Amino acid sequence: MSCPSLHILGSPGLGGAERFFIRLVNALAERHEGIGVALRPKSPVARFLHPNVAVHPVPMVNGWDVWSVLRIRAVIRRIRCPVVQTYMGRATRLTRVPRDAGAVHIARLGGYYKIRGYYTHAHAWIGNTKGICDYLIRNGLPAERVYYIPNFVSAPPPVPEETLKTLRATWRIPEEAWVVLSLGRFVPKKGFMDLLSAFSRLPRSIAGRPVVLVMAGDGPQRDELKRHSETLGLGPYVRFVGWQEDPAPFFALSHVFVCPSRHEPLGNVILEAWSHAVPVVSTETVGAGELMAEGGTGILTPVSDPVAMARAIQQLLEDAGLRRELGENGLKTVTERYSKDRVLGHYADLYEKLVGSCPS
Structure with missing residues (x-):
């Protein structure tokens, strides 16, 4: 019609x-x-x-x-x-x-x-x-x-390798680094403070590769988040890349996506990560719980629990088979339902x- x-x-x-x-x-x-x-x-x-x-x-x-x-x-x-x-x-x-x-x-x-x-x-x-x-x-x-x-979410177009090289150079991300990505508005309910606390608990390198956290977004909590990152000694390992009107290149660059929200009715960013076949770690909010109810598409952790979040991120970075399985299942879910x-x-x-x- x-x-x-x-x-x-x-x-x-x-x-x-x-x-x-x-x-x-x-x-x-x-x-x-x-x-x-x-x-x-x-x-x-x-x-x-x-x-x-x-x-x-x-x-x-x-x-x-x-x-x-x-x-x-x-x-x-x-x-x-x-x-x-x-x-x-x-x-x-x-x-x-x-x-x-x-x-x-x-x-x-x-x-x-x-x-x-x-x-x-x-x-x-x-x-x-x-x-x-x-x-x-x-x-x-x-x-x-x-x-x-x-x-x-729309099927994302392929991101040229040259774009990824430029992105790495611009944001000083080593080619061999693990990239953990999160994005959203920098407000308390999105849980970015919890994510920084979780990231501070990770080893600085996993399987011989450095770990970099990319935080894409902006909002009233931006300066507070940057200060907290420095207080935790994370300055060399966290990249605040600002609000991204097209986050597709960052998804293409990442190995794990984290949705750390304390309250989330749905979780559009989870669907976006799935569309790029990126495995997801999310807090067990109402929205994420519904999206991942059947399992096999991501790892859910309790809200405001940095210890559990860090454990889940590390598990994915250490297990290539699990990363591939969750990424493929997420892509299949998006294709079939969303x-x-x-x-x-x-x-x-x-x-x-x-x-x-x-x-x-």
Whole structure:
């Protein structure tokens, strides 16, 4: 079904949720005409959108911005899209689809957010994990209008060896080094302090090869993390490479990926690592636990347990067979369950089901 749709995002930054928004909107724009977005005027998301995506600026200053409510209603009336899909609390709270617009409002959630006052007015809801869907139903949303559609990651293109050589030279990573990679926003809930503590417990070389930790990301905790790294004596072994709009070369360079989060509803970065066939060590958050429930795709460790995390990283670096097995199983899981074609098919089916059926 070719279904025009308007996608509304009110966050100001560029993190994992925004990166998935970009992937989904661009994938829809590659297949269908009439894909639009409503974003804050200076949103960095706009720089990465497909040329065919129409961008409608809306202030969305906060969750009580009445002017933005009226602006969004005007956009919906003007473009007449049958599907209006909102992301996270602010955009959803501000989106009030006019009854005469003939559009269905779908709220997509990637976290355990406050429901009442923010989401209850939508016509249908998407959770990107089964746990989130259960949470929505427990909070009073009708089960028959709650849908599970996971995130997807696109198959990464091969990274040229010359790019990897440049990366090693730029960041002073010896060619023979083991590379442990982690990425995300530098905020406490992402657990990067725990990762540094775990890394400090590793031998400085394993099987005769030095071990380097690459931390890709940025955020309010950046300087604190750097200071903690120096305090632990890790300065020569940790590379803070900043926020990476395209982390694919770093995944291609790495031997183990670590997701150290203290709270993680899903874990997009785990899917990205799997798409590169990189074995994963993750804390046992709700999202990671669901992704790796069947085992054989990674190693789960308790949240905020650097000792267990260090043990798991070392086990993978010492065991080539286990690294290969977990990497291959992760790639197979992404291909079979979290591919772009599969997830876009779910969205197409849902749009076809809901268009014309929204309550008046």
